[in-house]
Amino acid sequence: MSEPCLTVTQALQARRSTRAFLPTPVPRAVLEEVFALARHVPSNCNTQPWRAYVVSGAQKDELSRALVAEAGSGRPPDSDFEWDVKFVGEHRERQFGAAAALYGTTGVERHDRAARQRSLLRNWGFFDAPHAVFFTMQRYLGMVGAVDLGIFAQAVALLLAERGIACCFQGALGMYPGPARRMLELPEDVGILFGMSIGYADPEAPANRTCTERVDLDAAVRFVG
Numbered sequence: 001m002s003e004p005c006l007t008v009t010q011a012l013q014a015r016r017s018t019r020a021f022l023p024t025p026v027p028r029a030v031l032e033e034v035f036a037l038a039r040h041v042p043s044n045c046n047t048q049p050w051r052a053y054v055v056s057g058a059q060k061d062e063l064s065r066a067l068v069a070e071a072g073s074g075r076p077p078d079s080d081f082e083w084d085v086k087f088v089g090e091h092r093e094r095q096f097g098a099a100a101a102l103y104g105t106t107g108v109e110r111h112d113r114a115a116r117q118r119s120l121l122r123n124w125g126f127f128d129a130p131h132a133v134f135f136t137m138q139r140y141l142g143m144v145g146a147v148d149l150g151i152f153a154q155a156v157a158l159l160l161a162e163r164g165i166a167c168c169f170q171g172a173l174g175m176y177p178g179p180a181r182r183m184l185e186l187p188e189d190v191g192i193l194f195g196m197s198i199g200y201a202d203p204e205a206p207a208n209r210t211c212t213e214r215v216d217l218d219a220a221v222r223f224v225g
């Protein structure tokens with residue numbers, strides 16, 4: 001077992017979404033350990049509906065090229081699952097806050113559409129990460145399966161953080177599922193819910209200095225009784 005360096009509390013306090021990676025691959029044994037441990041999370045009726053695909057090396061590069069071409073083509077997204085909620089109210093404000101934080105650190109001007117598009121397209125280049133993960137499940141599961149996939153993926157993220165490995169959850173990786181579906185030969189009844197880029201954070205990259213805020217405790221939880 002690789003040497004964990006952080007407690008869960010430390011990992012949660014230290015973590016943030018990483019959007020610039022070094023090219024160094026994560027050893028395969030470490031990735032296998034992380035996904036093996038993540039299997040211990042709970043799931044609805046122990047259904048364990050997730051299947052993650054970790055894509056690396058030349059296949060990751062090929063997939064990234066195909067995805068950037070597709071996402072950059074101007075074609076509308078074609079997600080396997082409903083993933084196009086228009087945030088309203090405080091959610092919209094927080095969405096703007098997160099975007100402003102990223103654009104602020106990376107020097108993207110709010111009205112510079114070309115720069116915003118380049119920034120967005122980095123999603124499908126996996127932010128130069130050496131590994132891209134696609135979290136899939138059978139389509140019929142809908143929201144029930146999505147809860148389980150989220151729990152599984154968060155365990156993966158924390159286990160990575162514990163080992164000093166960074167990641168970024170990416171709904172964007174479910175928006176143009178075609179290239180990954182073909183490469184992974186997914187059956188028709190299976191869909192890509194979201195993805196994640198994994199690797200070692202580039203400590204020099206401005207994007208990785210992006211800081212987001214959290215609501216106060218009483219807005220997140222109410223203790224009753």
Ligand SMILES: Cc1cc2nc3c(=O)[nH]c(=O)nc-3n(C[C@H](O)[C@H](O)[C@H](O)COP(=O)(O)O)c2cc1C
Nearest residue numbers: 015016017019098123168169170171172173194212
């Ligand atoms: C399910 C999910 C999907 C996300 N999709 C994307 C994405 O497509 N691209 C991206 O850059 N960040 C994505 N994020 C990262 C969020 O923007 C980020 O978690 C949020 O702004 C809080 O920042 P932090 O993770 O640095 O604390 C996603 C996060 C989650 C949990």
